[in-house]
Amino acid sequence: MSLRHAILGLLARSPSTGYELTRKFDRSLRTSWHASHSQIYPELAKLERAGLVEVVSRGARRSKTYGITDSGREELRHWLVEAEPDRSQRNESGVRLFLTPLLDPADRHATYERDLSHVEVELDGLEELRAQVNASEMPEPFAPQIELGIRINTVIRDWLREQLDNGG
Amino acid sequence: MSLRHAILGLLARSPSTGYELTRKFDRSLRTSWHASHSQIYPELAKLERAGLVEVVSRGARRSKTYGITDSGREELRHWLVEAEPDRSQRNESGVRLFLTPLLDPADRHATYERDLSHVEVELDGLEELRAQVNASEMPEPFAPQIELGIRINTVIRDWLREQLDNGG
DNA sequence: AAATGACATGTCGTTTCTTACATGTCAACC
DNA sequence: GGTTGACATGTAAGAAACGACATGTCATTT
Known part of the structure; x- marks a missing residue:
């Protein structure tokens, strides 16, 4: 059950409302x-009933800001360090890429083009984020993770360009 | 609904029994x-009822070998080329990696070590596969996909080594 | 002759996820 | 004063996925 641990992790970084968590899933955790x-x-x-998170404040528009509790932190650490990792993935783009050789050259070209545009946008966003982090005074403990994202997307971008160049 | 398209894709590569498909999901599509x-x-x-696959032969132990039909191929092509890709992912390891900076140095080190061992095994497997493909007479249309897998895993491996070297 | 283990196909209850429905708050603009 | 749009929180029905249960085949080994 990753959802609960992803939520615990985001709350360990900073208390948030459900609405903010939704946006964070869509931004930082999107990939x-x-x-x-x-x-x-x-x-x-559920997490509140289990005592892993708690409401730390209430704001405008009925919003509730949740924070992680000590036992929530314990659970998170246990999941990150002790539990056997589940390496299984669900990645539709990966399936597509894997099956693309089945297509005829024109279709293959079109899908690689489409994927390339997407990766380039992704990379731009990550590079901008890195620039922001570098420019800021605050040390950002998640900087290496941003770097990893950039490197993976760069590899994919270059691979796609090669396929397009080689008539793939 | 990727499952059905992943199955169609595997059957487009070669007819298989359900049992063989299960192993293929676990091997080639694992990542x-x-x-x-x-x-x-x-x-x-379900796919059979929908006319997208059909039983092409029956073998020992009640096994049924399925093949993709013409309308199955059509559906597969539509999904690969025309349909709007769903880029959302579910990758527990990614969540872990993303949250690792929350851990203290000792725990962080331990999880990076664990991930490094795993990536190294993964890479060995892929490199062996590439060697097999290179040694074989048959042209392998999926060779670029193997190459991409190797590159991505290499990037992750090197990143993990850096983190470990930098006391991360 | 019996046991083991890989091959092979299925079902079922529960959990997880998606999509749509539903409601309400507040600031800014027209 | 009314509209728009971001903010904000929920529920419910149905689909997808997981883990456990269940059954049987066949070749090899003991």
């Missing part, structure tokens, strides 16, 4: 896990 | 999609 608000709100309620 | 036999058999039955 690793997806969750919509209809999953997040019920899960927050 | 992109996971499915167990309890999903595969019912899905094959």
Whole structure:
């Protein structure tokens, strides 16, 4: 059950409302896990009942800001360090890329082009994020993770360009 | 619904039994999609009812070998080329890697070590596969995909080594 | 002759996820 | 004063996925 641990992780970084968590899943966690608000709100309620998170403040528009509790931190650490990692993945783009050689050259070219545009946009976003982090005074402990994202996307971009150049 | 298209894709490469598909998901598609036999058999039955696959032969132990039909190929092509790709991912390892900076140095080191061992094994497997393909007479249309897998895993391996070297 | 283990196909209950429905708050603009 | 749009939180039905249960085949080994 990664959803709960992803939520715990985001709350360990900073207290958030369900609405903010939804946006964070869509931004920082986009390339690793997806969750919509209809999953997040019920899960927050469950986590609260289990004592792993708590409401730390209430704001405008009925918003509730949740924070992680000590036992939440313990659970998160256990999952990250002790638990056997589940390496299985669900990545539709990966399936597509894997099956692309089945297509005739014209279709193959079109899908590689489409993927290339997407990766380039992705890379631009990550590079901008890196620039922001570098320019800021605050040390950013997640900088290496940004760097990894850039490197992986660069490899994919270059590979796609090669395929297009080689009539792939 | 990627499962059905992943199955169609595997059957487009070569006719297979449900049992063989289960192993193929676990081998070639492991890094992109996971499915167990309890999903595969019912899905094959659905695909057959929909006329996208058909039983092409029956063998020992009640086994049924399925092949893709023309309308299955059409559906597969449509999904690969025309349909709007779903870029959302589910990758527990990615979530872990993303959250690792929350850990203290000792725990962080331990998890990076664990991930490094895993990536190294993965890489060995891929490099062996590439060597087999290179040694074989048959041209392998999926060679570039193997190459991409190697490059991505190499980037991750090097990044993990850097983190370990920098006391990360 | 019996046991083992890979091959082979299925079902079932529970959990997880998606999509759509539903409601309400607040600031800014027209 | 009304509209728009971002903010904000929920529920519910149905689909997909997981883990456990269940059954049987066949070749090899003991």
